[in-house]
Amino acid sequence: MINGSNTALMTFLIYTVAVFILAILSNRVAKGKDFVGEYFLGSRSFGVWAFALTFAATNASGGTFMGFPALIYTHGWSLSLWIAGYMALPLVSMAVLGKRINQVARQSGALTIPEVLKERFASSITGLVATLLLVFFMFFYIVAQFKAGGKILTTLLADDPIFQSIVRGVETLTASVPGLNRAEPDYLVCLLVFAVAVIVYVVYGGFRAVVWTDVMQGIVMFIGVILMLGLTLHQVGGLENATRQMAKMTPPEFGQGILRLKSNATEGVTVKKGVWINDSEDVVRVAESTEILFAKRRSDPVRMLRLTTESERERVRESIAKGLVPSLDLQVDVETWDRYEFGADQPGVYLSNPGPHDSNSIGFLAIGSAISFMIFWPFASAGQPSNLVRLLSFKDTKTLRYSVVTVSIYYAVIYLALVIVFCCARVLMPGMEIDPDRTMPDLATQLTRNAGMPWLAGILVAAPFAAVMSSVDSFLLVVSSAVVRDFYQGFVRKDADEKRIKRLSYFVTILVGFLAMLFVIDPPKYLQDLIVFATGGLAACFLIPLTLSLYWRRMTSAAAISGMFGGTLTHVGLTAWGYWQLGEFRAFEFLGMNPFIWDLFGSAITCVIVVAVGPKPNKKLIDLYFNRAT
Amino acid sequence: MRVGFFSKQGNQGAQRSLVDRSFREAKWMLLLWFVSSVWTLGYCLTYGYAPIDPNDLEISFGMPSWVFWGVGLPWLTTMSISIGFALVGIQDDDLGVVESALDQSPHETTSGGIPILDVSEDAVPSSLDSPSDEEVTGNQGGTDRSSNQGEGT
Numbered sequence: 208m209i210n211g212s213n214t215a216l217m218t219f220l221i222y223t224v225a226v227f228i229l230a231i232l233s234n235r236v237a238k239g240k241d242f243v244g245e246y247f248l249g250s251r252s253f254g255v256w257a258f259a260l261t262f263a264a265t266n267a268s269g270g271t272f273m274g275f276p277a278l279i280y281t282h283g284w285s286l287s288l289w290i291a292g293y294m295a296l297p298l299v300s301m302a303v304l305g306k307r308i309n310q311v312a313r314q315s316g317a318l319t320i321p322e323v324l325k326e327r328f329a330s331s332i333t334g335l336v337a338t339l340l341l342v343f344f345m346f347f348y349i350v351a352q353f354k355a356g357g358k359i360l361t362t363l364l365a366d367d368p369i370f371q372s373i374v375r376g377v378e379t380l381t382a383s384v385p386g387l388n389r390a391e392p393d394y395l396v397c398l399l400v401f402a403v404a405v406i407v408y409v410v411y412g413g414f415r416a417v418v419w420t421d422v423m424q425g426i427v428m429f430i431g432v433i434l435m436l437g438l439t440l441h442q443v444g445g446l447e448n449a450t451r452q453m454a455k456m457t458p459p460e461f462g463q464g465i466l467r468l469k470s471n472a473t474e475g476v477t478v479k480k481g482v483w484i485n486d487s488e489d490v491v492r493v494a495e496s497t498e499i500l501f502a503k504r505r506s507d508p509v510r511m512l513r514l515t516t517e518s519e520r521e522r523v524r525e526s527i528a529k530g531l532v533p534s535l536d537l538q539v540d541v542e543t544w545d546r547y548e549f550g551a552d553q554p555g556v557y558l559s560n561p562g563p564h565d566s567n568s569i570g571f572l573a574i575g576s577a578i579s580f581m582i583f584w585p586f587a588s589a590g591q592p593s594n595l596v597r598l599l600s601f602k603d604t605k606t607l608r609y610s611v612v613t614v615s616i617y618y619a620v621i622y623l624a625l626v627i628v629f630c631c632a633r634v635l636m637p638g639m640e641i642d643p644d645r646t647m648p649d650l651a652t653q654l655t656r657n658a659g660m661p662w663l664a665g666i667l668v669a670a671p672f673a674a675v676m677s678s679v680d681s682f683l684l685v686v687s688s689a690v691v692r693d694f695y696q697g698f699v700r701k702d703a704d705e706k707r708i709k710r711l712s713y714f715v716t717i718l719v720g721f722l723a724m725l726f727v728i729d730p731p732k733y734l735q736d737l738i739v740f741a742t743g744g745l746a747a748c749f750l751i752p753l754t755l756s757l758y759w760r761r762m763t764s765a766a767a768i769s770g771m772f773g774g775t776l777t778h779v780g781l782t783a784w785g786y787w788q789l790g791e792f793r794a795f796e797f798l799g800m801n802p803f804i805w806d807l808f809g810s811a812i813t814c815v816i817v818v819a820v821g822p823k824p825n826k827k828l829i830d831l832y833f834n835r836a837t
Numbered sequence: 838m839r840v841g842f843f844s845k846q847g848n849q850g851a852q853r854s855l856v857d858r859s860f861r862e863a864k865w866m867l868l869l870w871f872v873s874s875v876w877t878l879g880y881c882l883t884y885g886y887a888p889i890d891p892n893d894l895e896i897s898f899g900m901p902s903w904v905f906w907g908v909g910l911p912w913l914t915t916m917s918i919s920i921g922f923a924l925v926g927i928q929d930d931d932l933g934v935v936e937s938a939l940d941q942s943p944h945e946t947t948s949g950g951i952p953i954l955d956v957s958e959d960a961v962p963s964s965l966d967s968p969s970d971e972e973v974t975g976n977q978g979g980t981d982r983s984s985n986q987g988e989g990t
Contacts, residue, residue, distance in 0.1 A: 284901055287908045288881050294912040295870035298919045303863040306930060310855055313933045446899025454891035555889030558901045560881065574882060581874045604929045611923035619916045623909065627900070758860050833856050 216367050218665035219360065222427075222672055223404050229419045230412030237415060242709050253418060258601045259613035260425035261418040262301060264677035265593050267428060267621070272671040273359060276650075277643030279629035282564070282571040283453060283557030287626045289572055292584030297614040299585035305598045305607045307757045311832060312599040319685075320592045320749065321693045323599075327756045328764035329828055331697065336768050338693040340748050340775060341592055345686045347741035349719065352679045354727040356405070357398030359671045363648050364397065390728045398724060401675075406720035409680050410713050414600070417680040424673030429617065431670035434663065436624045438654040443631040450558065452634045456516045458550050458563045459640055461494070464541030466506040468499055475501035476535060478509070481641065483534040485527055489513055490520040491539050494641035499537075512641050513544055515552070519637040557633065575799030583803050587742060590750030593681045596688075647671060687716040740782060743794070747774035747806030755814055760833050763824045766817040773813025778806045855930045862927050869922065873915040880907035 253261070279286040308323060315326030321341060325334025364370040370393075378392035387395065408416055443449045466478060476499050484491045494510040514520050527534040549570040550556035550563025557563065560577070561570030588594055601607050632639070632650045639646045651667035691712050696703060703711075752770035755762045778794070781802040785795035794802035885903035897905035 284904050285885075287900075287904045288877070288885060291877050291881075291908050291912065292874075294877070294915040295866075295873050295919070298866045298922065299870050302923065302927060303866050306862075306927075306932070307856060307859045310930075310932045447896055450896055450900055451891075451894065454889060454894055553888070554891045558894075559889045559903070560886045574886070577881065578878060581878060585870060603932060604927070608923045608927050608929070611927075612920045615916045615919045615923070619912055623912065758856065758863070834854065 216364055216370060218669050219363070219672060221665075222669055225423060226404065226408050226420050226676070227411075229423065230408035230416040233412035233416035233419055237413060242705050242712075253600050253602060253606070255606050255609040255613060257418050257422055258597065258606055259610035259617070261421035261600075261677075261681075262594065262597050262610065263614050263617045264421040264425040264428065264673070265597065265681045266296075266300075266588060266591075267425075267674050267677070270355075270674075271621075271625075272428070272647055272674045273355070273644050275625060276629040276632070276647045279626055280632055280639055280646045281643050282562035283633065284450075284626070284630060285560045285562030285570075285572045287623075288560060288577055289580055290584070290622050290626065292581045293618050293622050296585040296588055297611050297618060300589040300594055301598070301611050301614065302607065303589065304595070304754060304757060305601070306604055308595065308598050308753070309601060309607075311757060314832065318599070319688045319692050320595050320753070321689060322697075324753065324756060324764075324767055325693075325697075327828070327832060328767060329825070330764035333764040333767050334693055334697060336771055337749070338689045338697075340771055341689050341745070342686055344741045344744045344748065345592065345682055345689075346719075346723070347737045348745075349679065349682045349686065349723045350726045351738040351741070352675055352682060353398065353402060353720075353723045356401040356675045356679060357394050357727065358644075359675055360397035360401055361391075361394050362645055363668055363671075365393070370396070387728065395728065398727065402720055402724040405676060405679050405683065406717055409683050409720075410716050414684055417677075417684055418600070420680065421677045424677040425617070427666070427673045428670045429621065431667045432621050432624045432628070435628050435651065435654065435667055438658055439628045439631045439635070439650075442654060442657055443634050446627060446631070449631040449634045452518060453557045453630060454555050455518055456557050456633065457552055457554055458547040458556065458565070459515055459638065460513045460544035460546050460551075461565070461640075462511055462513065462541040462544040463508050464511055464539060465508060466493070466497065466499060467538040467540060468501070468504045469536060469538055472501070472504075475499050475503075476537075478506065478535060478537070479533065481533065483523055483527055483532055483638070484537050484539055485524055485534065486537070486539040489539065490523050491541075492638040492641055510641075511539065511541060512638055513541075514637055516637075522634075523637055557630075573799060575796070576801065579801030579804055583801050586750060586807065587746040587803055590746030590748075590753075591742075592745060592749060593678075593685050595749070595753070596685055597681075683716055683720055686719050687712060690715045690719075737792070740778075740792070740794070743803045743806060744775060744778045747778045747803060747810055750774075751807055751810040751814055759818075760829050761818050761824055762814070763818060763822055765821045766814045769817040769821075770810045770814035774806045774810030777809030778802065781805060855932075858928050858930065865922065865926060869915065869918055873911050876911045876914075877907055880911075 275286070275290070278289070311317070311327060312323050315323070317323040317326050321334045321337035324337050325331060374393045374396055377396050381387040381390075381392065381395065408420065412419070440446060466484070468475070478493055478497045478499060480493060480496045482493045484493065490513070492512045492514075494512055497506040497509045499506045514523065523532065526532040545565075546552070547563050547565045548568045549561070553563075561572040561574075564571045601610065628650070629646060632646055636646070636650060636653060639649065648668050648671070651664045652661075655661050655664040655667065691708065695711060696708065700707070748771050751774060752762075752767040755770070756767055781794040781797065782792070785791065785793045785802075788795055796802060797805055881903055885901075885907055889901070895902035898909070900909065
């Protein structure tokens with residue numbers, strides 16, 4: 208029988224084989240070419256499709272297909288405004304710097320972003336500072352994406368019997384191994400499989416394999432989203448119907464309570480997470496697994512969700528009657544239900560801003576946040592080294608122009624479609640608030656099952672794999688290139704031969720991947736906050752100094768270094784302020800604005816002041832990089 | 838070579854350096870981002886934050902009206918303008934040849950003959966002439982036409 212979970216396993220296997228085939232082909236193409244240029248930049252030879260899709264896929268991480276759908280489901284149409292900054296992202300993040308940075312990199316032979324800065328100012332210190340800051344922030348990124356990869360795979364394979372037997376075997380093996388025995392065995396298996404797969408194809412195929420797999424991944428994501436859009440709109444009865452139903456919805460309530468066996472029960476039961484209980488007037492969903500022993504007749508306290516909208520209750524009752532969702536006949540005993548801080552009992556709250564929120568009394572998207580995200584998305588993307596390094600790899604300006612066209616259409620379709628699909632998912636699948644990250648795989652399984660095509664779930668669930676893999680591989684190479692090219696070749700062994708560099712590149716890629724995997728075996732508590740910290744930190748560090756270096760003749764290395772530290776210190780300072788104020792690892796939002804705005808401001812002010820009072824730029828460098836006729 | 842729609846035509850336009858053309862194009866792109874942001878934020882902050890009455894819904898193309906007019910339409914418009922700009926607004930430029938030092942140590946890639954320094958430019962060796970204050974000031978912002986005088990205008 209084909210079901211969602213073994214389809215996911217088959218998909219993952221087919222997908223992994225395809226990735227390895229691409230890595231082997233890349234390795235063959237690379238033979239006979241200069242190793243460093245090929246391994247880290249694909250010999251700067253990529254055309255429209257390769258460049259456009261690698262850019263698009265790298266930007267769309269696991270968050271696009273797991274976190275973003277979860278946010279849409281939880282907060283409704285306000286996510287359309289939250290993501291609206293993407294409308295100008297292709298032009299801003301690709302074309303504002305693209306032509307110029309590619310030219311400077313060609314002119315200087317630079318292969319990495321720190322190297323571009325170093326060559327632009329003929330200053331090794333500038334390169335070293337950029338390398339150290341890049342490796343520092345980037346490592347958090349890789350660690351987070353490895354965790355996301357392991358989690359996604361765990362979610363998708365959860366019910367597969369083959370997978371479960373492997374998990375039991377690993378659990379036995381690791382039970383007495385310190386460190387490993389603290390990790391969930393299913394997560395451990397998935398993390399190991401994911402990490403080995405990514406490291407092997409990156410090491411074997413280098414940048415070219417990464418780009419080719421990104422192209423495949425980009426296509427998989429696009430097809431997956433289009434299929435989901437069609438199936439969703441068909442099954443929900445049209446977008447207008449979904450919107451009208453959403454307008455009646457009020458947010459659910461959460462509570463901690465006890466489940467009891469009814470008087471006619473003859474045995475105890477295992478209550479799995481996600482099971483529905485139709486208890487007189489209430490429809491309740493269990494948010495964590497528990498056991499009810501017959502002798503005890505009641506469970507330990509367990510977290511539950513209660514639907515508050517009659518149309519949702521009716522839909523679930525119908526599904527229970529048809530046997531489409533798991534359910535149990537139990538008695539629910541909850542003293543108090545916790546209401547949303549914003550939006551409770553307010554029909555229409557899913558259709559307007561700021562959107563409902565369970566713990567924030569001003570809602571999901573305050574006005575200051577909406578303004579901030581219009582700035583954050585395009586400019587934070589423009590400042591990410593994993594995106595910037597791709598701007599060094601296109602072969603000519605025609606490729607850049609047509610890639611902007613491709614990515615503009617790609618993002619408009621993907622993001623607008625995702626908002627529509629997961630707003631409709633609110634209507635099709637009530638109660639996903641117990642585990643919002645499962646919204647995407649669960650919707651894929653439900654849509655294809657209802658359409659009588661369960662095999663199609665494979666293509667849909669491949670999208671999150673694709674998104675995470677395409678981000679991990681890029682980050683892995685960016686960090687490896689920084690260590691090998693910028694640090695080792697720049698400072699340790701300037702005359703290293705190709706054979707040594709080749710071996711070292713492979714070794715560093717494996718080492719970085721292995722270290723990242725070790726870090727997330729027992730992920731730190733604040734990992735998600737560290738991702739936000741790293742994203743903002745990278746853009747705050749690089750965007751302004753790099754932009755001024757490319758376009759401002761008076762820019763100096765001292766200003767570039769100061770700008771990198773200015774952005775970084777503002778970022779760290781606001782984060783420390785946030786920790787002091789809120790007691791959480793979260794940056795303080797001064798005047799209600801995203802800290803990224805203040806980081807850019809700090810970086811820009813520092814650059815301008817140092818240019819004004821610092822050393823003068825070198826005229827030969829200005830002539831070389833600004834006054835050469837083209 | 839294809840000349841961008843927004844680039845100045847004739848001899849002057851053809852002889853501008855890539856950096857000036859690129860900077861000029863960047864300004865148009867940032868203007869597009871700014872206008873699309875003003876449209877989106879202006880419309881959504883005005884109409885998208887009002888409470889919605891489920892019995893009196895304003896729907897456009899199946900979605901709440903503020904989503905269509907404040908996000909959907911500006912997104913499609915920005916996408917169309919981005920495509921148009923990429924096709925006719927950005928000029929094709931010769932990006933130059935890749936330096937043969939690709940496989941050399943970064944220290945050996947010499948910025949077109951200028952040796953890499955281990956300190957910032959304020960300690961530039963005497964062989965590298967620092968510009969006078971006037972020379973540097975004259976090039977502020979990277980858009981001053983006088984910076985391209987050496988290109989044979």
